Every structure is written in structure tokens, then in C-alpha cells.
Amino acid sequence: MKISASFLSMKEDRMQELDRTTVDFLHVDVMDGEFVKEKSISNDEMALKLKDVTKPLDIHLMVKDVKSYIDFYKDLHPAFITFHYEATNDPMSIINYLRSLNIKVGLAINPGTPIDSILSYLDQVDLILVMSVYPGRGGQEFIRDTERKLNKLNHVRKIIYLNYKIEVDGGINDKTIEKVKDADIAVSGYFITSADDYQRQVNILKDDIAC
Ligand code: DX5
Numbered sequence: 242m243k244i245s246a247s248f249l250s251m252k253e254d255r256m257q258e259l260d261r262t263t264v265d266f267l268h269v270d271v272m273d274g275e276f277v278k279e280k281s282i283s284n285d286e287m288a289l290k291l292k293d294v295t296k297p298l299d300i301h302l303m304v305k306d307v308k309s310y311i312d313f314y315k316d317l318h319p320a321f322i323t324f325h326y327e328a329t330n331d332p333m334s335i336i337n338y339l340r341s342l343n344i345k346v347g348l349a350i351n352p353g354t355p356i357d358s359i360l361s362y363l364d365q366v367d368l369i370l371v372m373s374v375y376p377g378r379g380g381q382e383f384i385r386d387t388e389r390k391l392n393k394l395n396h397v398r399k400i401i402y403l404n405y406k407i408e409v410d411g412g413i414n415d416k417t418i419e420k421v422k423d424a425d426i427a428v429s430g431y432f433i434t435s436a437d438d439y440q441r442q443v444n445i446l447k448d449d450i451a452c
């Protein structure tokens with residue numbers, strides 16, 4: 242399993258330190274104050290924050306106007322851009338748009354959205370992001386029902402020979418990581434960035450899943 246570090250709850254600017262750890266991705270939470278009531282720093286400020294980062298970027302758009310954010314974040318050459326199923330009434334047009342830009346496509350679902358509602362997109366995307374907290378804030382508690390969703394995504398992937406990656410986002414720490422073994426990528430924010438020693442926290446997560 243790979244680890245993607247979210248810096249949403251990072252207090253001081255310790256981005257370089259986070260970038261020097263052995264995490265696999267840097268998870269970039271983008272919020273517009275519309276799709277979620279929280280708003281992140283401006284896109285320009287975010288780009289500036291990320292300018293020296295060497296890890297592959299895992300962009301998580303919690304926004305309503307998905308295409309305009311894609312137009313900005315595509316220039317950062319991300320590993321994935323993930324948008325929310327709940328943010329649009331035409332997910333397919335966004336999937337096609339990302340494909341036309343040659344960017345790997347992630348589709349995210351909120352805790353209240355069942356896997357059944359995205360079944361028709363599973364063969365169209367590279368990644369499914371399952372929210373294990375309500376989007377908007379770091380440091381929340383992991384929602385237990387997530388395990389069932391991850392299990393189902395894993396099962397469906399096997400029986401119909403698909404190869405989307407499964408990502409889980411929210412409330413992942415040294416205790417909960419064991420519950421999400423069906424995921425390929427686990428996002429962790431508060432658990433890593435609330436500590437003095439980031440690498441130590443990453444080691445704990447990686448030891449727990451033995452990777
Ligand atoms: C929540 C964000 C998550 C969050 C993860 O809206 O999408 O990426 O920051 O951080 P923790 O691990 O603090 O829940």
C-alpha cells in the first residue's frame with residue numbers, strides 16, 4: 242500500500258521536510274468554499290507552496306467548478322486529478338476532459354454516496370477515492386462504513402477484471418490503517434503533520450501495513 246501525505250492540517254510551512262520523507266505522493270486538498278464550506282488558499286498560493294516539491298502530486302478537488310480547477314492544476318503535471326462525483330451532473334464529460342489532457346482520472350465519493358451510484362464509471366477511471374470522513378477538514382474520525390465500501394470496490398475489480406486504484410482519504414492513523422488494507426493508497430494528514438518528526442509517523446504507518 243502507498244501513502245499519500247495531506248498537508249491540510251500542517252501548521253508552519255514544513256513542506257520541504259514532508260517532501261523529504263518516504264511518502265509516495267503528496268495529497269493536495271483543494272476546496273472552493275462552495276462544494277464544501279471550507280476554502281483553501283488561492284491556486285497561485287498553492288502552486289507557490291508546491292513549486293519545489295519532488296513527490297508526485299495527488300490532487301483532490303473538492304470544488305464545484307471542476308473544469309476551471311483542472312485548467313489550473315494540469316500545469317503542475319500531477320500523477321492524478323480526482324474530482325467528486327457529487328460535484329457534477331455529468332461526470333463523463335470531466336473524465337473525457339482529463340483524458341484529453343492525458344491526466345490520470347480519479348473519481349471521489351463522499352461517505353453518503355454508495356458504490357452502486359458509480360458502477361458505470363469504474364471502467365472509465367484510473368482511481369476511486371473513498372472519503373472516510375466528510376470532506377472539508379483534516380483531523381476527523383475515520384467512518385467505519387468505509388471498510389465495507391473498500392471491500393466492495395476490491396471485489397468488483399476482481400470479478401470484472403478492472404484495474405482502477407483504490408484510495409482512502411480521511412482519519413487514517415496508526416490504528417485505522419489496518420482497517421483499510423483493501424486500498425492501494427491511503428491518505429494521511431493529521432497523523433503525520435501534527436507530530437514533530439514526520440518521517441517517524443510515516444514509518445509507523447508503513448510498518449503497520451508492512452510495505
Ligand atoms: C478532508 C481531506 C483529507 C484530509 C486527510 O477533506 O480531503 O485529505 O485532509 O487528513 P486527515 O488524515 O487529517 O483526516
Ligand code: ZN
Pocket residue numbers: 247268269270301410428
Ligand atoms: Zn483529500
